[in-house]
Every structure is written in structure tokens, then in C-alpha cells.
Amino acid sequence: MLIAGGSQSRELAKKVARHLEAKVIDVMCSKFPDGEIYVRVFGEVGGEGVALLQSLARSPNDNLVELLLAADALRGAGCRDLIGVIPYMAYARQDARFNPGEPLSIGVVAKLLSNAGFSRLLTVDMHLHRVKNAADLFSIPIVNLTAAKLIADFFRKRYPDESFIVVGPDEESEQWASKVARELGADYVIFTKERAGPSEVRLKAIGEVKLDGKTALVVDDIISTGGTMAEAARKALSAGAEKVFAACVHPVLVGQAYQTISSAGAELVVGTDSVESPISKISIAPLLAGALRLYL
């Protein structure tokens, strides 16, 4: 089995390869002066099963094209089986035509990925809300793994004496907040969210929420601008929480996201390495390695 890491997931690819005692192959990616992407795969892949890792955060369009080109390069070089590992799936939040004239963006991305030469896809905590099952979008098998247990393990080991209550900042986050709470053996509360602008959100509690003396662990799938987490941190503190920790699966971290959340009072902001970032303290490598053992 060979592990190939695209430009967004090179470190993660090395970690997964270590877990599997597999060889890493290099995927070189650069840009032509006009912005087109050039990809070249190095190493012997003929007859081998290959897992190609590439996260689609931050420059999603370039990262997606790089992934499609790398898949074609590996197929062209004669690999036997090709699994696409997409730790962060871009465009999943546009999972409906919210207004007349809009595309179903995740449907378009799913079509591209389903026809790119992969035999199967793995992803992690894909933003599924209106579409409940990733398999409904793709015409090849896709497995949506969850990092909830890894997030809970991180907090349990690092803060064994903390009295946690898990907070989901909006209705969509309940699926992640509830899983982390279950793993921690803690209760959870969910706020509701109204967007006042691209990075401005208002949260409301459903019913009376009292967090007196508790450590609020705010859990969401994505931190983008940090507006949602920051507002949740402020709400948790004003509901009596003693301190606030913020955790996400995908630290996309646009602009000043980290500072926005810290200055709202969160003592700690962490995410996984589904998106490589300075706060990626929780590795999903064991989760991916476990799944690849089953499929490659």
C-alpha cells in the first residue's frame, strides 16, 4: 500500500503512512503563470493500492483541481486501486439551492469526484445537514468518518478533573456536540444561530441555559472566520460557565479567526489536522489508518 499526500495534507499523509508502515510517494504540485495547476507523481505505483490524501480547505478550487489531476496521474501510472481521502470536504455547506438561481455546489463537487478514477472515497465529519447521508450525493462508495472520539479523548486525557458541559453553537452542530458529549459522559446544550452577515452571528439559547461552575466545551465541525465560536464563547460565559474551551474538527481559520475566538474568552482553541494549522493538536491519522486497513 502506498500513501500519497497532496499539497494540503502532506504531514497527515506521513503520519498515516507511519501508522500503516506504508511507503509515502511524492505528489509535486506547482502553478503555471496563468494560474493553471501542474501535478507530477514520483515513484513506482504500478499494481499498487494507493491512498491519495488531499484536504480541500482554504483554496478549495485549486486544491480540488490538484486532487483530480493527481488521481489521473496515479491512474495513468497504473495503480491497482485508488482511494481518495478528503479529510475536509469543501462546498458541503451549499447543500441546497437556498435562493432561485443557485447551484447545488456539493452535488457538482460530488459528480467531479465520483468520476475522477477513485474506487472509493473517505472523508471526515462532512458538513451534512439537509443531505443526511454522503452516499446520496456520490456514485462511488464514500465513508464519512467522525473525529468525535478523538476530540473527546484529547480533553479527557488532558483535563481529567474538569466538569465539562458540551455546547453546540447552532442546530447543525448538534450531531458533533452530542457525539463528543456522549464520549465524554457529559451533558450538552445547543444554541440556535442567526447570521447577521458573513462573519457576524447571533446565538440564542433554547430555554434557560445555566452553565454555573462548568467548563463549557464548545464543539463545531468548522471554524472559518471564528464568528460562531466567539459568539458561543461569550454566550457560555454569560450563562455562568467558569471557563470556555473551543474545539472543532476542521480548523479552516480564515483571517483572524483564532484571535477572534481567544478575545471572546476561550482559554483554548483546538482542531484536528484534517486541515493543517497551528491549532491542529488532535491527529486524525489513526482514524484514517484504521479505515484504510479495511479498504486497501
Ligand code: R5P
Ligand atoms: C456552519 O454551519 C458550520 O457548521 C460552522 O458553524 C461555520 O462554518 C462556522 O463559520 P464561522 O467560523 O465563519 O462562524
